[in-house]
Amino acid sequence: MTFAPPPAARPGDTLDAVATPSLLLDLDAFDVNLAAMAAFAKQKGVALRPHAKAHKSSVIARKQIEAGAVGVCCQKLSEAYPFAAAGVRSIHISNEFVGADKLAMAVELAAHVRLSVCVDALPQVAALGDAAARAGVEIDVLPEVDAGQHRCGVTNEDALLALIDAIHAQAALCFTGIQAYHGGAQHIVQWSARKEEAQRAAERTAAYVHAIEARGIACGIVTGGGTGTVEFDAASGVYTEVQPGSYLFIDGDYGRLDWDGALRWRHALFILSTIMSATRPGMAVCDVGLKGLAVDSGLPRSVRWLHASDDAPALAYTSANDEHGMLEAGTTMNMSGAIGARLLLPPGHCDPTVNLYDQYVCYRGDRVVDLWPVDARGLSR
């Protein structure tokens, strides 16, 4: 029995007709962000390998590649499948993995795309080398170094050089460079402090590159960096490739950062929500909560009326239940007239918010123009 909810939106619909909650993508803003990063990377002479964990959509990956990206990053092996299926030919897994389930995916992917992966421990290299050799595939391997994130990555040069020796000892593996990503630096609010932390990360990374070259080994690729630090990463002379993801969308967290450089971003991602209850003075309830908004980086920092009227009060989104968002007007006015009104909410954190939805409802002005699948949604293995 096929019995499923009707489509949330169709091209040509106005935003008033889109079912809520929906994940809205403002294509005018998206186009600006997409083009700005592509032009920036080209001008600075760094390869652009956007992080697909932010958008999880093969449609968006293809647009990034058409605009000049060399391929994409994925954070998990399973996440890479829809991109490989859609014709993306170069995928970097910017993460470590272990276990038979992961090795099986790695060799399957490597039979379809140019695959590179990260390692930070010798057993990972040995297992991957064995699996790749048995499968008859070749995999590029980039040891990860800890550039200040203190998450994954080797913490000293001896460990790095031992990994490179181990990669060289595996016929099916190819050492192509290193990864150095400092996630924490991305989110420092003050521009100058963010610059300093990014420069420290670049200095740590440069020391690792020098240690490799001192052994007479070429370190072709130095990949890392993100939306928050990309101007510093590109200027460092250390990174050959940058991995920004959130620049397409700019969420609440990135939106609150200082941006004092050449690049300016536009908010492109919103949750469309409807007020469905308002029984108390100055309060209203909308139809998106924890299941439609990731709150790990905070609640939506602004609430925009889809149709603002002169007497529409400013609203604050003050708490989230599973399927309810609490709104406060800061007045004691009766809000019952707002039932049925629609709101645009920028999510606090784009990546895990996108991962809650199956599609982007893409719009220009007040019209839906396309629906793009979030085809890597839920692929966290």
Add this chain to the structure above:
Amino acid sequence: MTFAPPPAARPGDTLDAVATPSLLLDLDAFDVNLAAMAAFAKQKGVALRPHAKAHKSSVIARKQIEAGAVGVCCQKLSEAYPFAAAGVRSIHISNEFVGADKLAMAVELAAHVRLSVCVDALPQVAALGDAAARAGVEIDVLPEVDAGQHRCGVTNEDALLALIDAIHAQAALCFTGIQAYHGGAQHIVQWSARKEEAQRAAERTAAYVHAIEARGIACGIVTGGGTGTVEFDAASGVYTEVQPGSYLFIDGDYGRLDWDGALRWRHALFILSTIMSATRPGMAVCDVGLKGLAVDSGLPRSVRWLHASDDAPALAYTSANDEHGMLEAGTTMNMSGAIGARLLLPPGHCDPTVNLYDQYVCYRGDRVVDLWPVDARGLSR
């Protein structure tokens, strides 16, 4: 081109062979929880209408109904579709909704199941009555009263009676009772304080029931309550129907509550995760973060080794990135030997965590015995 990740698990696999991260359901514990609530409701003479927003699985809904439940609750209309498709014949939407997209779903559902819904404003009643009459369907309507949650629901008797009059004026709508749910009361840690708050909610609800009956109107159903207060709700003499959801799983938040009554619950839901990096003393990194664990109610409060050894340190899950979980051992030991080890993590909040996965990997002992779809995942409209 069909190119997709391999299955995460197959019946008969040991938990060592299950791809990670996966959503694990311990069926021995689940069976105990399922039976305990069914027996409790039967003994107390209250109808059991479990909340399907917690599990989002038609397989689980059918098991609840086989055990005696009268139907299920859903929080959203779109969420109800897989349950209707699977043969659940009575569905209560425990929430308000407005808009043409919602009305279309309501009347479609009402053509397939006995549908009841909540209202707390007159325009909701008028729109629903018109839509139901046009579609030739009948819908049961339960005004929601604010029992202390201060979210949705009318806040005074006049508003309630006006809603009932409006429902009576609609030929296609049937007033069958009221909903009174106090979500905040569910999570009060101390048993006696939780009891007091539940009793206050029941008193508020009783006053509304009396106001209805004083008008000579029968209030057949009083639905509400949840896992945390169900013993008090059932004892109140006010509620005719209870809506617990989390009792099947017991998450970190419910697990930390005092349980001094007749019912005892078992943790049944876990995320299976693998340690994939450990380059710093006393630290390790596992492969589940924000995209596999909802953190709104806190991080996992415990970390269990799938295979504990005598020298395995106690671990704490201390922070989550998108796809990484940071683990601290509280020692300075070298943790690299733990790479590849598997962990069981109880999520802090079951509902939004389940909503991140497409299936339950159901196990008994150390063997996978079944895979159940989360077929209402993402259905938040």
